[in-house]
Amino acid sequence: MSQMPLTHKRIARILGVSETTVKSYRRKFPDCIPVASKGKPIQFTDEALEVCRAIRDLFSAGLSIEETHQRLAELFEFIVPPVFEEPEEDNEVVEVVLPDDYKQAMSSLATSMVNLSLKQEQMLKKMSSIESRLQQLGLADVRTSGTTSSDPVLAELRVLTERTEALWDAISCSVSADSTTHSDYTEPSPKLESQVQKAKVHRLVPLREAISHDPPRKILAMPLLIQEREGEYTPLHGRGNSRITLNDLRASLMTHFVEDDCYTIHWSENNSGWQLDLLQERAHVPHNICLTMAQTSTLRGSVMVIKDMTTNGHEITPGALQDFISDVYSR
Template structure:
């Protein structure tokens, strides 16, 4: 349809994500005009100008209230349509004897709110059950692995007890020069001889721990810079650990398969990857504000290996901040 826009069209025009366009609609429902409500939803031509102005206001660091005033001065606000279930019937049902019409309206409104609350509770319960099933599945696998390891070590000990003389004497033919290499690799070699005389070697290695920033770095307040090179933080001086906790919670709900830290010089990078290969990498560094306060700066965001624009980074930071 000519001269109309979908969520994807508006996102491409403004250089933001579709999620950002949807957040514009939630924050300013009376300014982005809808043309058709089929799938996909299409918007009138003037929606592009309105979305661009919202994006520019947010890029300047303006709040939702300040942006609303700007839109009110430049565009006509459309009253938000009420859901059908909230509309009063054209022919109201007569109230029973002794009960006022106002009381009946309040009763039905309260009943509707209770139904909505029960629906939300059912959805939350379903999500909790899904998470519980995942935890139970992981625990079952861990118990199975533990049982296998116990059986394996039990068999190895039985073999050593049945042939004590054979397991101790043949150690001399092994070349002694291999010992320094074993120490260099920080692993332990165990030789086990079976009753038939066959020797088997097992390597016991300790897994390498993943990198992680220090507690001092994680407990430092997080900030970002706007286009005027000014530091913008979070009310309450949210530390980096709290910011990452929000990211990890959102990642779990969206199906992200892995999150981890790694370091490049003085920069710590927090990476989130999805099963379909998509990834996000956030770059953090330690710095000080003009007032001498020590902070952690979110200075870069890579999406699927490509560096995002400063406007996208600021909008990303703002969305995470709104979820506190």
């Protein structure tokens, strides 16, 4: 034992934390911090100091309470590993009733997809007609690679615009050359060759192939939480103080933000989990949000935990994100 008794106050002074923080360690890990004497004040063993030191370091590294408890069991022999309750399987058929706003959002999405597909089909027919006309004029076949973009849909629309302009310019140059020479076909001019090269692009990718893929359904259906700096999890709440999932957040954004204020949703997968970019590209004052999240297990089951949050490139607090979600549901 140390020469001076190890109390809450002394442990806090040694570790450089507050006395309240040390007491919170005992609440979160009641069977992990050995007590030497239950008098007033309570005194602890030397092992208790080392356990508190480990808890402080693990919380600073971003570990959750469950993960920290598991590591403590690996570091100290007298600590029992945590037991995670497996969810009971229920063979009963449960009827799932979807919210009205979710159904409306899915219906609007399906209608928009059909309209976009019809528009794309019309544009492809026009392009085929122009290509046929070019082939009749003796120009090269238009079937080589084009440019790429981080957003496949925008890239295809940009290529389509350039392709149309280049094809019309090529036709204009050919007609002009025929009217001035009145002779057999000769080598095309440099300007005509340049326009034809611009017109050579890939076949347009169908819209359903160009849209980025979402995470698996089980990921989208998990409750959404925020990881605090001390390792605790804070759930995000929607309408009626109910816990929300990624599906709920996506459906609300699609329903409540339209026209210039609408959000473009882009997913990307990394080594630790998923990154969700909400891009308000056409708004007068854009509000672009980036959420980096990972799947983890708690005593209640699997959840998606938001680890980093930024808006317009600046880090935001959990409270600011909750305010944003509350504003979405209040529209």
